[in-house]
Amino acid sequence: MAVFLQSLISGILIGGVYALIGIGLTLIFGVMRVINFGHGDILMVGMYLTYILFTFAGIDPFVSVLISFPLMFLFGGFLQKVFINRVLNAVAQNQILLTIGLGLIMSNTVMLIFTSDYKIITTSYSSSTIQVGGGVSVSWPLLVSFLITAVITAVLYWFLLKTDTGQAIRATAQDREAAQLMGINVKRMSIIAFGLGSALAGTAGALISPTYYIFPQVGSVFTLKAFVITVLGGMGSVVGATLGGVLIGITESMSAAYISSGWKDVVVFVLFLLVLLLKPSGLMGKSRT
């Protein structure tokens, strides 16, 4: 029982962070129809930002979210304005090449500056836990990052549903041309969407930093994960990405406990294939042909 509860709790907590990564990717795809293959690398930049703030300014990784979120938003907006906007109407291969290229430039630039050494942020609470009884413990930093994720996701929902800008973003996502005809500045919405997507990825990076490790190639692990989450939840669906993230987190954790950690990726991908077979547009996706 302790093993079951431990796995369930860890799965949900880590799944929350996965969700944050997935939401960023799905938001970008929804608005731009561009698959961002550099998403993991943006997350990596967020991690290094946290590392710099922690090491040189002594700012706690969780507090640094307040700084890294706006910075990563600007960074994402910049990428969109300078690079992505130019290929919005190009063929998909060109968009893919561009985002892969941007990702490579990011990871290699970081490697030049920081070398490929692993960086570990060691805070006073890095391995502290709360005992919840029955031999089950909850990682303190993981719990905090889950709570921050929940708050950010809630605010994001509110933003997308209630504010004018949020509605304009959703309109752009639903039909770019119609939105433009209605007087929505779609280029600006694209910049905001990519900025938000990057900020979410960067925040996820900041939140994982106290419990994970940082190196320039860390992005690839999360790019793949973000794809699975996004496609599982339905490309473009924020609710789907949230659901997908938590689902993947729990699946990984449970299969590691009850089958073998070596098989957990297999279980995740089998689940993924099953969902695609039974519901090709993903859990929350609407087919859009």
Added chain:
Amino acid sequence: MRKHLLALGATLALSPLMAQKIGVINSMSGPEAPIGESITNGIKLAEEDLVKKGIHVQLVWEDDTGKPQISMSAMEKLATRDNVVGVVGPYTSACSNAVSKLAQKYRVPLLIPAAAKEEITRQGFKYVFRMNAPADRYASSLIDASLTLGKPKTIAFIYENTDFGTSTSKTAKDYVATKGIQVVADEPYPKGSADYRSTLAKIKSKNPDLVFMVSYVADAILLMRQSREVGLQPQAFLGGGAGFTTSEFAREHAISEDVISCTQWTDDVNWPGAKDFGKRYKAKFGKDATYHAACAYESMMIMAECAAKGGGNRDKTQTLLKAGQWNGIMGPVQFADYEGFTNQNNHPMLVQQIQGGTYETIFPKAFATKKAVYPFPRWK
């Protein structure tokens, strides 16, 4: 005077021709790059010392980024296009295993400095040599040490599902079977996972006396952190090489103290030049020398010496490597055939424990500098 100048000119002009071309395949970028850097640094020190010995080498560097397929194309290039006399490298077991077949095919002497998978030198390849002790020695030295220190009855394994992790723990499992220790958990994991808590909780529920881990740098820290989180409390944590023997790991006091690991080399061992190598390395690169650096250094020294003696001929170099005996910073080195191995240096492993943030040799007795802490203290 003119004659002298001519002679000097001729020597200068010829010296690049006389320099032995030696290939290096290493993981200079990619996830294994931190260890690759140690290997690069070791080889750079060797290059300096070779010049002092009057042996001129021209190194051709190839980065395999830790991927076997890139390693193989690097070997093809070195063997056919660059025409090197011999090759030192690659780092990881997966790359070395892939490259060894090509070395034999092209008849290029390959000296592997630090890859642990046993099969690499068990294929009967005449052109493949290995400096470090293979994976079975990692396991047996650690188990022997814990049997001397206490009376463990059960053991749990958690390891990376790569060539290195699987082969190290497989031999460990075979070895504990002969010692009457029962395996209560066997958990391979894919590297780069963010969360090992569920696996560790499962291991905890089995309450093993020993926990044997095989991982590279970052996962080693993560595994120990999360072990502390879930309250895994064995008599000893045994780390099978790689990630558990780095200064990065030792720096994480809260979780690395009293972890037992084994290594190919330490800078306090009494092998000729070992202490001096450690000092020079630290002065030049600002980091502590790891066993990877020492293995790479000694491998390059031996390869270059044989290449020079063999006049740049691959077959002669192979014969010289096979026949030679050395005694340097890695202790006595000889590429012997034993227990199904071919051209394998029968290198003695050292068992060490992190005490006060530094690695102290605790086993075998002949090289021990400190008394071991056993059993593992309760997590604070």
